[in-house]
Amino acid sequence: MATSTRKRPKLAVWKFSSCDGCQLQLLDLEDHLLDIADAVDIAYFLEATRATARGPYDLSLVEGSITNRHDAERIQKVRRQSKVLVSIGACANSGGIQALKNFADHKDFIRAVYARPDYIDTLATSTGIADHVPVDFELRGCPVDRHQLLEVVSAFLAGRKPNIPRTAVCTECKRRGIACVTVASGTPCLGPVTQAGCGALCPGCGRGCYGCFGPKETPNMANLMAEFASLGRSETGIRDGLRLFNANAAPFREESLRHDD
Amino acid sequence: MDDVSGLLRPADQSALIDALTARGYTVLAPVRQGDALTVAPVTALDQVARGWTADQTAGTYRLRRRDDARRFATTPAALPWKRVLHPPEAHLWTARDTGNGFEMISKPEPPPKQALLGLLPCDLAAIARQDKVFDNGTFADPVYTGRRENALLIAATCAQAGDTCFCAAMETGPDVRSPCDIALTELDDDAGWLVEARSGKGAEILSGLPLAPVPDTAFTQRDAIAEATAAAQIRTLPADTPGLLHRHLDHPHWQAVADRCLSCGNCTNQCPTCFCSNTEDVTSLDGTIAERRRVWDSCFSLDFTYATGRPLRQSTESRYRQWITHKLSTWHDQFGESGCIGCGRCITWCPVGIDITEEAAALAALEDAAEAAHA
Structure with missing residues (x-):
């Protein structure tokens, strides 16, 4: 093989506060796993193998959010060992669904959930990786789309910009030939303010978008939420609809606060 | 026959x-x-x-x-x-790295x-x-x-x-x-x-x-x-719409539209004459195969005008103005006719109901009012 003689870039996959679903998307690339293993040296990927190799790493994929002091220190070490750092998934990009605690007193949650709250040492907020260290590229999604993940890895290996559009989910709807669920059936849909990447999964099933891929570039939150209200969604419904997987992404967070009484 | x-x-x-x-x-x-x-x-x-x-x-x-x-x-x-x-998506070509150049391997x-x-x-x-x-x-x-x-x-x-x-x-x-x-x-x-x-x-x-x-x-x-x-048709465009739009590239009305516009691109994707596309290059993991494909793009997307390190049309008002001005005004300069054929899809399929005929009419009314004030 042409690749056997060249030095393969070292890949590391890191986990912070998360469900592991984004890492699983990498393992779910079954048809490409052998090619990936051939193209990169999988140096650190505990979800896949116990064998680890020391840094520095050429490409680090970081999953999960920062919710405790230990992780806040660990991400600094990861950054220092990584030439390129890509945050993958809603947790790593904006704090994930666990960022719901940012809107309340996190100690109330600890008291409600744990028999011995004094064992728990946690930060008051869940935040994305870019709030702590510089991030070279954000790959969106809850979970990330495995084809987009493969595109990011391929682009990194070729030294080119990944083809990851920042446009609205609407663009994927129209490419697939799906009639707009808001216009054709009055269904509130976050598609117009949400970044593409899922392939319009929910509108393709007649449902409104839940915003898994976070805000698109220049989202007009205020006017889409005004449209939601005119379609009959309550203020609480609007707020809660924005507080899902990307609750702490700035445009979603700020708009949800405007609908919080 | x-x-x-x-x-x-x-x-x-x-x-x-x-x-x-x-x-x-x-x-x-x-x-x-x-x-x-x-x-x-x-x-x-x-x-x-x-x-x-x-x-x-x-x-x-x-x-x-x-x-x-x-x-x-x-x-x-x-x-x-x-x-x-x-x-919406078209494959243009596939090429293979031969070690000292590349060869086209796609069969159209x-x-x-x-x-x-x-x-x-x-x-x-x-x-x-x-x-x-x-x-x-x-x-x-x-x-x-x-x-x-x-x-x-x-x-x-x-x-x-x-x-x-x-x-x-x-x-x-x-x-x-x-x-x-x-x-x-x-x-x-x-x-x-x-x-x-x-x-x-x-x-x-x-x-x-x-x-x-x-x-x-x-x-x-x-x-x-x-x-x-x-x-039975109730909509129309103001007289001399091409000239009207051409005269008001800096009008404050564009901001009023931008406050409502979602820049989602539905109007352009639904428009049967909008033709813009982007080309994307993708490479295989081992770097030996490259493919170029074309995908629909929209003047409402930020990266549509990405050049020299940043997008040129950063504001939504500049993107909306670009679209309506090209459709109803500069298309005449290019092709000798309007880019709009009056199907109304951009009006129907705008999730917030922005109406190309109403926006043109609003601009005409503002122009008339300004002229009346000067008279």
Whole structure:
């Protein structure tokens, strides 16, 4: 093989506060796993193998959010060992669904959930990786789309910009030939303010978008939420609809606060 | 030979689809899919929507049962026919690294042979607009022209205006007036289709069908149907819209539109004349294979104007102004006609109901008010 003689870039996959679903998307690339293993040296990927190799790493994929002091220190070490750092998934990009605690007193949650709250040492907020260290590229999604993940890895290996559009989910709807669920059936849909990447999964099933891929570039939150209200969604419904997987992404967070009484 | 015409009675109408299929065409026609009338391949007449139409207003589209059996009085289909000739994603080429250069390894697929049955006059006019975009005599786009040359166009006299329609104002309908292969009119009381050949290809197909003689009143009826549809239209554009837009590139009204605009790109994707695309290069993991593909793009996306390190049109107002100005004003400079054919899809399919005719009218009213204040 042409690749056997060249030095393969070292890949590391890191986990912070998360469900592991984004890492699983990498393992779910079954048809490409052998090619990936051939193209990169999988140096650190505990979800896949116990064998680890020391840094520095050429490409680090970081999953999960920062919710405790230990992780806040660990991400600094990861950054220092990584030439390129890509945050993958809603947790790593904006704090994930666990960022719901940012809107309340996190100690109330600890008291409600744990028999011995004094064992728990946690930060008051869940935040994305870019709030702590510089991030070279954000790959969106809850979970990330495995084809987009493969595109990011391929682009990194070729030294080119990944083809990851920042446009609205609407663009994927129209490419697939799906009639707009808001216009054709009055269904509130976050598609117009949400970044593409899922392939319009929910509108393709007649449902409104839940915003898994976070805000698109220049989202007009205020006017889409005004449209939601005119379609009959309550203020609480609007707020809660924005507080899902990307609750702490700035445009979603700020708009949800405007609908919080 | 082009002057073949006749009446295709309801019982004989399947023969048209059979004749097209026998000649190797994939037949595309309006079909009902969920809450909308879209365009899809059909193999039998009963798959074509019958007795359905849609009520369209700014930001809403609702299917409705008709009180007749017409198949093509659909109002503009929920998805434009554009994708048939200008597909959302097109593979351009694949190349392989040979060690000292590269070689092209893609084998272009022959363009599909498609018959477009039930095009409305607005959509037919849109194809004529795109013909000029994709082949200007010097440069021809092979993806579009290959599909276009293989296509057979069957257009129907429009018998139903939607609230967002303004083809009469744009002079593209409701009668079949742009070039096509067959013009079809659904006569009243389900009496049959008046079919008229408009090209040699159309005549060849019609001459093989079991046509009855054209009834005496058929042509009068055809014209009356179109006149009634035109009379039902409520939208229009202000006088000298091209000049109006050209005079107000810096008007504060653009910000008022931007406050409402979602920059989602639905208007451009739904517009049957919008043609912009982006090219994407992808590489294999081992770096030996590269592929270039073309995907639809929109002047509403931030990265559309990415150049010299940053996007040029960062504000939504600049993107909306670009779109409406190109569509209604600078298109005239480029192609000698409007880029708008009056189908109203950008109005219907805007999730927040922004209306291109209202925005042009608002600008005209503001101009009049400013002139009155100076007088």
